[in-house]
Amino acid sequence: MNYSLRFRLCAWITAAVLLAAALAGFASFESARTEANELQDAQLTQIGTLLDARDLSVPPPQNLASTTTDPDLYIEVQILGRPDVGDKAVFPSNLLDGLHTLSINHEEWRLYVISLDNGDRIAVGQRTAERDEIANIGAMSTIVPLLVLIPILLTMIIGVITLALRPVARLSQQIDHDPNRCLQSPLSIAQLPDEVAPLVRSINRLLARQSRQLEQQKRFISDAAHELRSPMTALMLQAENLSAADMSETARERLQRLQAGLGRSAALIEQLLSLSRAQAQTAAATQSVRLVDVLHKVLEDLVPQAQARDIDIGVVAHDDVGVAAYELDVATLMRNLLDNAIKYTPPGGTIDIGIHHVGDEATFEVRDSGTGVPDNLIDQLWRPFFRVPGTTAPGAGLGLSIVSNIVDKLSGRVSVRNVAPDEGRGLIIAVHLPAQP
The missing domain is CATH 1.10.287.130 (Signal transduction histidine kinase, dimerisation/phosphotransfer (DHp) domain)
Known part of the structure; x- marks a missing residue:
């Protein structure tokens, strides 16, 4: 089974980049989140230290709570051991000085406890959910540039791989052409x-x-x-x-x-x-050969052979078209195609010949009313000495091989197909050559 080297390179490098980006993003996210939490811990510590340094006279507890219009920045300050805190969460009074994480009324809190010089002990706290939200927002801000960079980087990788493989593609086109x-x-x-x-x-x-x-x-x-x-x-x-x-x-x-x-x-x-x-x-022909003129000369030799088998030959030439070729090559091509058609068309049958000009191609088409060729054998018709099994018509199997060689020499192409069942039976061979005016 064949595979695309370009696709595999792009797929593997893309997977590696995405994996590296995911690991880098995760590490960056966790690092930023940890730093944000440490920064908020430092903020709680600074607030507690500031209260201690100012030696505040303690007012009613409910007035110690900070006020802010942003709930995410809400910080609770309580004097431990004072029961009158209204409807606020009551921090335990037996906490040691320092940082603590505990659950109060089904809510996670982060507290900093400090003992003041006047003997009071205060706790500065913040809900963990609010801290995590702030930390996550800060961490996400470090990932956004990485997320923007990934598609740009992948596009550049695909472009570089395509550019690197372009000489190979040109080589393939050169061989095919x-x-x-x-x-x-x-x-x-x-x-x-x-x-x-x-x-x-x-x-x-x-x-x-x-x-x-x-x-x-x-x-x-x-x-x-x-x-x-x-x-x-x-x-x-x-x-x-x-x-x-x-x-x-x-x-x-x-x-x-x-x-x-x-x-x-x-x-x-x-x-x-x-x-x-x-x-x-041979050297490329420079003169233009009119297909109709060559066909007339070939038919002069082959019509008696067709008449002997009571085969009707019809010609439809919509365009007087020419090709750059030697007349001998074109005549040999036509003679072999028509000779084959006469051999394989039963007595009383018909052969239709068409010459058309479509786009930049001149087409010479021969359609007979013979038995046709099994579809699985059509590709083998161009092999020298190949004959369809069961064929009784005389011949050595070289005619279509000669046609194939001439078509290749003239930079043309040839197509073969059986007549559609609803149109009768027979074989249609069309030779397409570069046209000249």
Whole structure:
């Protein structure tokens, strides 16, 4: 199962940043909260010390309570041992001097107790809930900048990772855009990360070996076809000369089978030569070839073959469109597509040919009324010598392989699909090439 390196890097780094931010935020929150509580303890202590230093004459207890409009800042001051405190919470009188935390009337209080020089003992207290609220507000103020920084930091991380992987994406686009060029010239390692460059060098070495093997294979096919062409022509001539001689019906029947076999072998050799020419890397064509003109020439050779099988050929050319290609390549492409369609269309069937100009593409489409191809085998049609199982039509399985090589050489694309069941049956092959005016 494939995965995205960019996604994984972003996910892992994001998780690490969030974890670090959570730990830092928790530590900062607790530290700020502790400092706030210590500050409030110091405040209680300072109030008690101030009362002691001023040697206050003690008024009625209820007047010792501080008054403020903010309930969160409310501080209670009581003289211990005085029962007359109204409806306020009564602090225990047996508390030792110093800081205490205790529960009074189901409320948590934080108290500071101090003995005055006049013998009185006072307690300065604050509700714990109010202290905690103040501490939490102060602690949260330290986390807010961190919360604001996290999305900014994550955005920067994703941007940096995307920027770092951009050369790899460009390399992938380069290979996808012109895969044949990669076999002729090495992939550039300029601007690639040091961690990726060794991989690209290995790919270049692999492509170089593959290119050499392909060239050897092409050269062998071309040489073998050329070497077989002359002997095959001589055999066909001798068989034809032999047919003029007197012979029995049995011998003549065998001779006819021999001639048919020689014809198939000669056709295979011609297809091998066509495949070799299609695979050859030639300079890009600069002239524009009109598809309609090439089609007319190809049909002149193939119409008699279709008429012999009572196949009706229709042509719909909406646009007089041209492509940048050699006429021989376009003619070979059309001839192989139409030859296949004639072979696999039953007698009395139809073949529809279309030439269209859509956007910046010229489309040559062939639709037959044959049996079609199983969907799971369509991707294999371009393999050399592949034939659909159960096929009885003559051929070696090279026609569509030749078409595929020519389309690649012309920087085009080809699509294959079966005719929809509600429209009948058959196969539709469409070749899309870069159009020229």
